[in-house]
Every structure is written in C-alpha cells, then in structure tokens.
Amino acid sequence: MTRRLIVWPAAALGVAAAVVLSLAVGTRAVPPSAVLDALLRDGGSPDALVVRSLRLPRTEIGLTAGAALGLAGAALQAVTRNPLADPGVLGLSQGAAAGVVVAIAFGLADGFGGYVWFAFAGAVVAACLVYAVASRGRGGASPVKLALAGTALAAMTAGGTTVVLTSSSATLDQFRFWQVGALSGRDADSVVRMLPFLLVGAVLVTVCAPGLDALALGDDTARALGHRVHLVRGSAALGATLLTAAAVAAAGPIVFVGLVVPHVARRLVKGGHRTLLPLSALLGATLLVLADTAGRVIRPPAEVPAGVMTAVVGVPVLVGLVRRKKEIA
C-alpha cells in the first residue's frame, strides 16, 4: 500500500515536470515563471508567443500520443502474451503509415482529420495480418515470429510506399516530415481530433483489464474463470489498434514507447492491468514529452525528432529483455 502512495504521486509529478520542461526548454530558454505567465495571462511577449503557439501544441501532442502508445503497448503485450510486443515491432505503426501515404498520394485527405481514418485502416489490416500469420504453425505467436512478421510487413509496406513516392515528389516532401516521428510543426487541431479515438481506445482496453489478467494464466484457465477469451483478446487488440492509429496519425510512427513503458510500469507496481494500464499511460506521456524536449537541445540548431530519441532509449531495453530470457522460441 505504501508503495502505491509513492508511485502514483511520483508518476503524476513526472508528467508535470516533463510538461514544464517541454514548455521552458528549447532554442529560446523561457524561465518557468514566464511559462506560467504565458499560460495564465494572454501575454504578447515573445516568450509567451513561443510557449503558446509553438511549445504548447507539441507538448499536448506528446502527452496524448505518448499516453496512447503506452496503453497500446501494455495491451498488446498482454494480448500476445509476448514481452516484446510494441506497435512498431509488430508492424502496426508501419501499416498506419502506409494508410497515410495512400491518403497523401491520392489526395484523399489533408491533415489529421483525414489521416487518422486511413491510419486506422492500415493499422487494422497490419494487425490482422501479423497476428494471423504469426499464430499459425508450431508454437503459436512466439516473439520471434511476431517480430519477423512485423518486419516483413514493414519492409513490404516500405516497398509499396516507395513505388508511390517515386512517382510523386510532392508526396515525398509531405511524407518525409510526417514519417520521422517528430512532434514539431504538427497541426494544433490534431490533439482535439485525436481525443475521441484515444478515449474509445482507452475505454476498450480498460474494460478488458480483468480479462487481460486472466489471459496471463493461459487460455484454458481464463476460460475456466469465466472469461470469453476471444472477445477479450479481440476487443483489447482493437483498442490498442485505435490508440496506435491515433498516435501515428498525429505524430508519425514513434517506436519503442509501447515496448519500454509497460516493463517499467510492471516494475513499479504489483497488481493487475487495472493499475498497469493507467500507469503505462502516465509513463508513456512522460517519456515522449521528455524525449521531444531532449531532442531539441542535443543537436543545435537542428532538432532530433522524438521518434529517434525514443528509439535510442528503447534499443537497450529491448536488448536487455532479449538477453535476459534464456531461450526464446
């Protein structure tokens, strides 16, 4: 119990600290007092302008996309019973990206409102394909098979994307900025439009929490405990796909947040998915906002996109996980 009393306030504090840093740090350093000033009073000073028009939107996107990816990762790891599951590793992000390329290339959509539906369609197709392929054959959906199916799908999509991009340099120009997973220069409306997707996804995943706990004991036990295994798995996967699609449409394919965050969360709290899921959301938001902030100061005057920063953080975690397990089938 005492542990909970520390972890939750600490996680909340972490989010708050990340937000303050994200608003204050950058090419133009703004003191925290001025940040507060800019937020509370509609100041016209250059500081206030930077904070309100540039840093606030990208912080909001970071918070929402990070929370979505954290939740999606935790849900996917439970659904696939695979510690290496991540929207990026499983190919969901690339599927969503392919959907967006189609939207850009054929002029079917402009901006987040349109992208997100295409991203969702792409992610759903990718999710079904990867899981269907990996769960066939001996041993079911093992980590290696899921990762390879995700990789194969990603490479295939990249091939298709290239064919489209070769024929249209205007598409390439739009796509490459979106593709890198940076939070800067995104449409400020994205956050508002992302919220419905985020909410539906979060509710779906949270409702499944008891079922996800039962899945960890094995399908037969879960069934004996009165859970409808396929329903739990299906709705949690759908929720995770919605969350991923919203995050990808808003911020580009950001890798490894969904992988790292649930593992950290599991170390911090005991107990089932009812505690794991919200903590993963908080930690995901913190991680992505901090990654974006760090990326601003690491390589001045240019920025390192948040997606690259999370990859740098994520690889050691992935390698650690892979090394810790004795035999990975």
Add this chain to the structure above:
Amino acid sequence: MAVGLLVLLAGVMLASACLGQTVVSPAEVWATLRGTPGPYDLVVGELRVPRIVLGALVGVALGVAGALVQTVTRNPLASPDVIGVGHGAAAATVGALATGLVSAPSALPVVSVGGGLAAAALVYALAWRNGLQPNRFVLTGVGIGVALSAVVQMYLADTELDAAEQLKLWLTGSLNGRGWEQAGPLGAVLVLALPALVWASRAVRPLGLDPETASGLGVRVDRVRLGLTVLGVVLAAAATGAAGPIGFLALTSPQLARRLTRTPHLPLVASGLTGAVVLVAADLVARTLVPPLEIPVGALTALVGGPYLLWLLGRRP
C-alpha cells in the same frame, strides 16, 4: 543444376539487354558487345550492359550472403537485412551524405560497407551470451534495425528535397543509373572472397546438423559460425554499397536454390546464381512495367518478398 542456372542467367541477362524502351535484337546486342560501332552503343553498351552485370554481381553476393547467414542462424527467416547489415549501411551512407562528412561518390561504398559491418558487429556482440542463440540474434537484429531506420528517417527529413529523392532511391535499392563504377569494386570483393568461399562451402555442411552433433564431429561451432557470419556480412555490405539495400533477395534466394537442388544444406553456388537470376529478372520487370517510370528494383523485391516471408512464417510444419 549449377550449369542450368548459368544458362538461365545468361538468358535473363540477354533478355534484359534486348528489352526496354528501345527494343534491340539479340544479334545487335552481340555486335555491340563485340565492339562493332553501331546505333546501340549508348543504349546497350553504356546503359544496359553495365547495369545488368552489376545486377548479376549484386545478386550473387546477396544470394551467397543469405545462404551463409541462414546457415549460421539455422533459420530460414534470417537474412543479412534482418541482422542489421542493410540498415547499418543505409544509416552510415545517408548520415555521411546529410552531414557532408563524406561527399566523394567513390568513398560512399566504403562508408556503406563500414556501416553494414559495424551494425552487424553490434548485433553479434549484443546477441552473444554463452554462445549464439539464433532467435536472440534475430530479435536483436530486428531491434537495432528499427532504431537505425529511425535515424535514416531523421536525415531524410533534414535534407533538401532533391537530395532526399536521391537518398530515397538509394535507400530502396536500385540499379537505375548505375554501372561499371559500382560493378568494379564489387567484382573485386567477390574475387578476393573466393578462397574464403571455398572454405565456407565445406564448412556449411556440418552446421546444418544440430550444434551438439557438429561439435561431436570436431567442428569448432562458434568459430565457424563467426567466420561464416563475417564472410556473409562482408558480401552483403559490399552489395549494399553498390546498389543500396535490396530487400528479401538474400532471404529468398537460398531457399529457392535449396528447393531447386534438393540438398539438405543450403548450396552456396546455387544460391548465388539464383540471386543473380532473380535480381536481373526483377530489374528488367521494374524498368519495363510502367514506362517511362523506372521503379527501384528493391521496391519490387520487397513487394514480392514480403508475402513470401509471411507465407514462410505462417506455414504449418
């Protein structure tokens, strides 16, 4: 079987020299090759032939590299791309170009090979723990690959649009506008690697057995694995330096070759020849499918190879 594949390769190369926007008869191709001055010196002599020769060399290198890596990992799903070579080469090349550290075209293949080797060495080192467990190797490679491609995307977003288009083309793997300049160094690497390949062709057989049996036969499994991996990575990296990362060729060629030759282990020579046939044929399709557009051949191999890998994964044993 090797002879049959050679004949097939010659046929595909000839077809590729004849076909395209301008169709040239085999007789005229032959005349151009013999150096008789004619109307097709530019189209056939300077554009198609060098590109076809390069395609064949890249195919050989990738096919052999794939057979070596799959033997080491004992996994038909592994390929040099999966263990980081393609991503490493791409990240190094794009990074060098974007930061302006290296801009001489002649130095780029070296950068690319260096990047491929470095990435593969990193994956090998990280995956090593009381020996090399194949699945750990593959998973570590996938992880490093994802991270490196994030870095590539970053540089791609940083550069001017013109340069970005060039980089994108290279990143997909393409023979467009390539020729002797790239074929020369790659040919030299292949010739230099010949003695090692002769050794490798003997070493792959015991590794096809399980590790215990192999070491029981007196094979120093870990050393042989390391040697084969290094050789495979060098070949794959050299091919990537010449034509960019061409996806799935190294993965599929050895499996195709094994089905053709019906051998239990992966046949090196047949894998190389199969790789060459597939790449030259794929390039012919890529540049004639939707004229005047020349699709990068890597995009085509990815579109065909991806479903194959998925099928391979989903197959019931």
